[in-house]
Amino acid sequence: MIVWLFMLPYHLIAQNKDEQNLAVIVFDAEDGTELEGVGIIISEVNLNSVTNDLGECLIEGLQDKSYKVTFVCQGYKIETVEIKINKNKQTIHEQPMERKAFDGDLNELEEIEVLGDPPADGGGRMIPIEDLPGLKSSIGSVEFSKQDIGDAAGAVSRVAGANIVDGRYAVIRGLGDRYSSTTVNGAIIPSSDPSKKAVQLDLFPTDLVQDLVISKTFTPNLTGEFAGGVVDIRTLKFPKEPIINFGTGLKWNNATGNEIGVNPDRSMDFFGRTNDDLPDVGGIGRPFPTGVNRANRDGSISSRQQEAIDAWGKIHRNGSWKSKFQKAKPNRSVKFLYGDSYQTDFGEPGVVYGFTHDIESSMREGVKINRGAALEGDFAANQGQVRDVYTESIDWGMLLNAGVELSEDHSLWALYMTNVSAEDKFTRGRNIYLSEDSNTPIDNRDRFTGQLGLPGTRFEEDDDENPFGASGTAFRAYDEFAHLERNISTFQIAGDHRLNAGKGIGLNWLLSNSNASEERPDLRLLRGFQFIFDEPHPEYGESVETIANILGQNPSSGFREFLSTKESGQEAKMNLTIPIIGNLSSSTNSNADIEDEPNFLELQGGVSHFDRKREVRGRFFQYGVSSRLSNAALRNPQFGVDLFDDFDNVIVDGIRSVSKTEGVII
Known part of the structure; x- marks a missing residue:
């Protein structure tokens, strides 16, 4: 409080x-x-x-x-x-x-x-003290349009003394994002990020925002969470004159018309939602079936054991591990805004409604990522990979603001706003190599001299451990499917009252309820290995991906993750203004208009109460490749290649022991 x-x-x-x-x-x-x-x-x-x-x-x-x-x-x-x-x-x-x-x-x-x-x-x-130069900076709708600013994060980055990190978090006067707070119309809103207090500002499209005010120095009327700065997002208010805007557009980028990797068995609807929920074999808050410790001596499997095997197989087949490629469409957007106020016998009611919706596809191919380390005076990459990233995103927002001005001194309004950002991403990592890692002594080490820092692990054609019978270099590889959905919604009601034609006691109040969520319904990552041939192979071509552990190790083959973060916040605040000294001109000037001037000095006080609740839940499934499966893939290279290309059909028999199962365990 x-x-x-x-x-x-x-x-x-x-x-x-x-x-x-x-x-x-x-x-x-x-x-x-x-x-x-x-x-x-x-x-x-x-x-x-x-x-x-x-x-x-x-x-x-x-x-x-x-x-x-x-x-x-x-x-x-x-x-x-x-x-x-x-x-x-x-x-x-x-x-x-x-x-x-x-x-x-x-x-x-x-x-x-x-x-x-x-x-x-x-x-x-x-x-007024809160308007002194240097304490605040602002940017409004005029600048949003002039500078083609699409969201609140972009707007904050245009303000002196403020920056944006990771494309969404505000940093004010060089302080970390954990020191910044975000409010909507002065009310605190929660964050959907499971590891941060900072609100993700890219969720707020500027089409629904009147202006942003950044407070860089504390004043008594700011939130008690103030540490380094406050970003106040002021939403659209209904206009005195009718306004109606509609727009739609198409945009092209490097992905348009090209083949991009997408999730094979899920797609987002108009509002960015998917159906990637856990199958009904247990869920968040309910127990999952236990694995089978060992088969019976006679080789039979009990009904309980079979039930566990079927349940884990159902979880495994809940989402495909095989990517597909399709042509990307042009980016599309649609925007609508309507606002008006009306004259009635009981006051002047008004309303403003806004809606914005954007669909975008993007791709980045062949991005080289390296982390440097010095090795015996020479530069060597400590970790590197070549990454392809394909993304489909849907961002939409809606605002409804209705109010009534009962008189010049009394007004009421209510606001509902929701903003959603969803993206489907497919990432393909290849040519992954490590060095100076004692836990992986074979990666990037010459298998004969022991020299570290090599790009990949070399295999010659006559090596006994070479499953392909051709010289080349081995790397790690992975495919990742990820869906992310972020949502912030706010409902507010407020009033502003003043007695005696603006010169008496004033009261303004606000009640706010906000909810934020971040859903990662099914993150799937499949790890494997890549073999690049010195010369194109007659059967496999220039390179091949396999589930076989050709580097002689037994790492986990991947994982699945279901994660949900929800945070809610409720705030009630009230400000009271009491006149202390009336206008000074009325005693020395007989002009009647002076009597209508506001008070020269006023005393303001306020009270605010805010509650915040956060819940984070998730499930993590680790995949392990059995030694039997790995050995079978090494003996038959095509078998290992097929499994990486179609991991959906791998055997999941629920047996906990890696040495006993013929497939993978979860």
Whole structure:
């Protein structure tokens, strides 16, 4: 639970319901760079402001008329333009600034005359503590569109002082991702990563986000989980004017039209779901059948033993181990956004609905991975492999936000948002070799001289241990099938209330319930061996993959893993604002409009309570190759080749002893 208390000064500019806003974006006329610190002056009403680090500025308290606005920035020409303010609609003005020519001499600054009487209280705008420069940075929907930013992770990477690691985790001011927190509309959300507290920001498409605010320094109104920074994702709010957008697109990359490896017996539906669940022979929270210690002396198998054998065989055949290749389609996307507000007798209700969906295929072939180590003064690879990675991904998100503005001082809203990212990945690892590894003394060691650090293990044609009868080099190899599905959903209801026309006690509250999950329903990894011939073999070609232990070892042939991580979080928070000192202008200025100004000094306090629960469950199945199976494969190379190509048909008899089974054990 967090209780915070601090003094919050407010600015002195009033905003009545008849007043309008002007949003300004200032940029360099040559390269389009947003300009920070540009002075904006409206002399007629004695208003002035400056742009933020995004070149943006919001000016409030204007009337439905035209104003002459002056823009001043060091190194640029002074620009004065006339801007017409729209009634009942925020006016947006984009202002290019032309650079001054530099002729080698000093340029004399142009004279600027500011007309108007200073405020009776001495002037100046008091900035709320949480808005002080350096404490926060933000990026909004305008920048999302300009820079083609697709998700919140990409948006954070564009903010000074913040970076993204692994494509999804925020690092603020150089501190690790475990020191960063993520909120949605100010409410903490859980993480679906089983090993991290940090939220995976690539789950949030920018099409459903209004802006992101990054707090780099602690202030009392932030979450108690603050350690190094907070990323607040502010979702779309319903607009004052109707809006409807629809878009669809196709994209091509290096995978489009080419053959990519895919999972042979599963595919994702429109929402990225698969049916890769464990067969009904026991499951998470239920016992699995025990293996058979040994067969009966007469060779018979009891009904209990047969039941165990059938159960393990069913688990093994639950998903195929054989890859297939098919042509990749172009990447597709569809986006829809609708929002509007309505005038009624009881207030102004509004709604915004957004949906985004993307399907993408990608491939990376022939990627060389090496880890270096020094060996007797010369460089040698400690571990290396050549990897092919093929990926199909589906990302989609939905947002529904509905609310009602009962009056200028009372509003209620409710939000539901869900974001899903799913991917199917097939990885093929070849030419794997190790060196300086005492546990694998044969890998990468010359079998006659004992020299380490060789790329693979050499076999000559006349070697007795060569099962193929041709010279070549042996490596390890593997195939991996992996599916990953991540999901974050949030439901929030909130209210904002203020008494006495904005000058009395204020109350805003929020209730939030969020759930995050990460599912890895069936990760399958098959290990084997690869033999690359010096000259193409008449039967096997340039290389062959086999389950036979041609390196003379007996490693596990692979594993299957089912892993589920779920985390939920509930938060309730309330902020109370109490006026301490009223506006200072009312006692010295008889202008009636001054009476509508907000209070000069207010006391704010708040309370917040957050609960988090996490559950991680999984099953891990280790495959072991029996010595009988390995020896049979060595005696008959084609037998070992067939088993690697079609591991689905390998015998799984449930016998625990590797020396007794004729197949593999789990």
